[in-house]
Amino acid sequence: xxxxxxxxxxxxxxxxxxLGVPLVDLLDRVLSxxxxxxxxxxxxxxxxxxxxxxxxxxxxxVSERMPAPWADGGPL
Amino acid sequence: MxxxxxxxxxxxxxxxxxxxxxxxxxxxxxxxxxxxxxxLAEGFPVRALRCGALTAxxxxxxxxxxxxxxxEQRLSDRTQLERCARAHHEVVVAAAACGPTAPLAxxxxxxxxxxxxQALGEDAARFTAVLDRIEGQAEWGVKVSLPAGAPRPxxxxxxxxxxxxxKAGAGRAYLERKRGLHQAREQxxxxxxQTAEDVDAALSRLATAARRLRPHGQEMTGAASxxxxxxxxxxxxxxxxxxxxxxxxxxxxxTGAQIELSGPWVPYSFVGEV
Numbered sequence: 001x002x003x004x005x006x007x008x009x010x011x012x013x014x015x016x017x018x019l020g021v022p023l024v025d026l027l028d029r030v031l032s033x034x035x036x037x038x039x040x041x042x043x044x045x046x047x048x049x050x051x052x053x054x055x056x057x058x059x060x061x062v063s064e065r066m067p068a069p070w071a072d073g074g075p076l
Numbered sequence: 077m078x079x080x081x082x083x084x085x086x087x088x089x090x091x092x093x094x095x096x097x098x099x100x101x102x103x104x105x106x107x108x109x110x111x112x113x114x115x116l117a118e119g120f121p122v123r124a125l126r127c128g129a130l131t132a133x134x135x136x137x138x139x140x141x142x143x144x145x146x147x148e149q150r151l152s153d154r155t156q157l158e159r160c161a162r163a164h165h166e167v168v169v170a171a172a173a174c175g176p177t178a179p180l181a182x183x184x185x186x187x188x189x190x191x192x193x194q195a196l197g198e199d200a201a202r203f204t205a206v207l208d209r210i211e212g213q214a215e216w217g218v219k220v221s222l223p224a225g226a227p228r229p230x231x232x233x234x235x236x237x238x239x240x241x242x243k244a245g246a247g248r249a250y251l252e253r254k255r256g257l258h259q260a261r262e263q264x265x266x267x268x269x270q271t272a273e274d275v276d277a278a279l280s281r282l283a284t285a286a287r288r289l290r291p292h293g294q295e296m297t298g299a300a301s302x303x304x305x306x307x308x309x310x311x312x313x314x315x316x317x318x319x320x321x322x323x324x325x326x327x328x329x330x331t332g333a334q335i336e337l338s339g340p341w342v343p344y345s346f347v348g349e350v
Binding site: 024 | 157344345
């Protein structure tokens, strides 16, 4: 139905560049995946260690602190 | 294994002005791969740190700018959050160009290179297993969404034409209508779930591994008219990417759903669970 094309990331080589990555997908990965090892400095937001924080948790903790920072920015 | 309590009082080095930020772990890097990357702290080179058979991709960062409070502030600001995520990602991608690379979660920090080497070294077996697993593979993101579907009024007439008993008939018709709307909503929900399952099952069959991420709410997609029903990641050998794209196209046609494909990603979603 929708004519939405796949996310445009037609860079030539595999894993060639980060530029076309939609932020929301990037945050899905950078924030809540990756190898979790215990660092010396454990950064936590609202008591959730950042290394385990999901995008959703981050968004809700952010919006508690400063209401609707995303509202005018359109989609993430 | 147990030397990593956050609060361990160390010797004089605990007041060091720099900490060691770790982006990723890989086997080896070409010397030039990281040249010129800004990373998260300008003025400090992003570099390779040898950890036995593995190589960590690290950067010194000013400790004062990477405290809990600093992170909270950084992540509360959309622009800074984006800059931070992209900087992290940029380094990960640069390293991945040299071979299999396991990204670390954002904000993995050690007090010194020595501590990083020690802590990562203790996890060497795990990293090795992860790198073996993702070698030659890439991650692809697939998001499926359907029209949010405003409940449309039923156009069929109520089965019992309310001519018989006046008021009572009208009441029944009202209830019927309510129930009809409810059922329609339920059916739509079931169909959406089924579509998500079908697409996920089909794409999983092509993949080495599959993982579901949490679907994005409408506040994140910014599309009030669509509802995301699947947000998934698939790990595939590089040479199967085309097959995946074809399958996605097939399912687009078959379901009428909007299916977005992104990638290839460094396999972020497949390094954390070994």
